[in-house]
Amino acid sequence: MAATLEGNACIGQSGGPTVVINQSLVGAVEEARRHKPIKRILGAVHGTLGMMAEDFKDLTRTSRKRLEAVADSPSAALGSCRHKPDEDDCAAILDVLQKHNVRYYFYIGGDDSAKSTDIIARMARREGYEMQCVHIPKTIDNNLVGSDHTPGFGSAARFVASAVRGDDLDNRSIPGVKVDVIMGRDAGWLTAASVLARREDGDGPHLVYLPEVPLAITRFLKDVRQVVMEHGRAVVAVSEGIRDASGKLWAKKLAETSDADVAGDAFGHFQLSGTGALADYLTLRIKDGLSSLNVTRVRGDTFGYLQRSFPGFASPVDQGEAREVGRAAVRYACGGKDGSVAIKRKKTKKYASYTELISLARVAGKNREVPKKYIAAGGNDLRPSFVDYCLPLTGGIPETEALV
Amino acid sequence: MAATLEGNACIGQSGGPTVVINQSLVGAVEEARRHKPIKRILGAVHGTLGMMAEDFKDLTRTSRKRLEAVADSPSAALGSCRHKPDEDDCAAILDVLQKHNVRYYFYIGGDDSAKSTDIIARMARREGYEMQCVHIPKTIDNNLVGSDHTPGFGSAARFVASAVRGDDLDNRSIPGVKVDVIMGRDAGWLTAASVLARREDGDGPHLVYLPEVPLAITRFLKDVRQVVMEHGRAVVAVSEGIRDASGKLWAKKLAETSDADVAGDAFGHFQLSGTGALADYLTLRIKDGLSSLNVTRVRGDTFGYLQRSFPGFASPVDQGEAREVGRAAVRYACGGKDGSVAIKRKKTKKYASYTELISLARVAGKNREVPKKYIAAGGNDLRPSFVDYCLPLTGGIPETEALV
16 A cells, blocks of 8 residues: 555755765655655755745755765755754644645654654544655764664764874873863763774773763862873863763753853753863863862863764765665655664674664654663773774774874 | 084974874985985984983884874874973083984974074084084964965865864754854964855855954954844854954953963963863854844854864875975985975966975064955955965865755
């Protein structure tokens, strides 16, 4: 039945972009063109906002050449949004989709996008409107439940690990304490990826702090002191999402005690990125707390939006998988299925992956933390098994060599 | 005479590292090995600090393979320093150099390194100690007098322009105001390079602020407001070294009115990098000043140390030139000359460069600003002639494509 359901496809992109989100878009478009029942391919401009405004970009005949250029480009080529559609919004969207005879609905995004896709799919079923709805995963945060990993993560991990490798060499050449604040609100996967920067004993990052492990400032300073006493320097990777013992974000505590605006986004998330406040706070505390060690050089960097948008440096593995989840989504939909595409890892020695369709409800609004098995006993480092997990996703980190 | 002066060579690296400073080191080492009068090659560990402490790494027989791996690595492989040797230090250094029969002295660094090289060269001449002293240029700031450009700049410019290109796509997909703070204390070359990110009309950076043009906050906010009204968004490139009408650094003014430490380095420079304070201040002022425009999304990133240390993304042109200035330095020294190696540009249609030896005094302690001819009339943008100047040095910026 569903396999011969004739009509149009609609595809949108949502949330924070990645450097491979367009691979998934192009994968879906090229696969959709191979399926006869799909007549037109409508790209929603700025995700659900475009759907509500009937703002579509027709991708049915976009040239192959242009699509390939788009696939290689960071950020959401159709425009993204931070809009979280409520039931009324979803009803309005469904009206528009019906009006445009959309029978295949694809939404590329994270757990919030899986949620809105789930709402729209249920609504369509309730109304008896036949439409296959498939969520295409995307997030540098790697926090989608049911996946081995998510498209976007491998490239962001490659960027972060490479950045920390360069930064560690820089710190080695002019020793001091360096704090690098890394994206990841609710899960520390990307911060954890900083450990891929290590080549040999003594290499940074020497300390790694994830949102999964509650952290007190006294413990933080004690750790840094110990590393400085051992190595004469310290490179510290800190997630923007680190929390205190009560589960409260350090960044939020900080903003509440300063003059700075406490800004939230449309999802009710507190703004963590696009500010250097956490890194600046930590470096200040280190300067104060370690003054007896005569550490004069304490610096903080916040890697910021470059982690999700830097061009020309994507993981080839990630690029390939992001393309594939887009293609797979169309195949699942044309097979009459709703759900969320998940990447699974083959149990082979050489890294390989495949896709599986899981239920939207399983992914919707959920968060997948870094499991305890990957976190070292002290809570400030990762185990070697995490490197085995993460390194293949990056396609490798540039080699480096120093003399002293 | 000097051409057959037999003895050892000493080479050191100084100041903020770059991703190609090791190319110059390796270029000098490989060339030195070809000159019979040079017996041993001593690498000074952490620059002049290592010379004073007699801490040398013998590079006479370091394997070709290892040297090539070092050349491809960011940061100073011998260690760098922020030490500014005074006359007493230089006398101590000269003693050590004489003790080790150093007859060929090479120091890789910026204008401060040219200065210490000049002091040591004069001191040696005064004492009648025969030693050729050549300064090898290095700085991402591109601010050395007498050069068309400096090794390190092309790669940093490539990183910055690529970062802004990705960031502009990100900002286009989720519109708002984005402030990117870029390195460059006394000259805006690197901030200026952000304009290479533009592909077509409407692309960011929409505004570019250099230390060369005094800036008032009222003017800044007026500019941003105008761009937001025209494009519905704004990407703003700001040098960390922007100054007010009196020539005072914004970052310094800011630190004096906050709780933050006002930190200086050994050169008496105020700390600009390794803090997000300027970007955070600017985004706060934009949020306040543009509240009537209903701009809810205002973010700031400070590109930080990644600009000078990110691996695997160097400009091939810069890599080649950095290698060549190292080789040239040895040839000049073996030809009996003291001086600073400068890169000059050939007046050919296709980009090409050559080296020239200029006097140490010409470079020592001097700063080369972005000339007025490259700055657009409004003072907040660059002219097309700057793109012609800068683009060839980067070896090109990744291509990108969006759909809307």
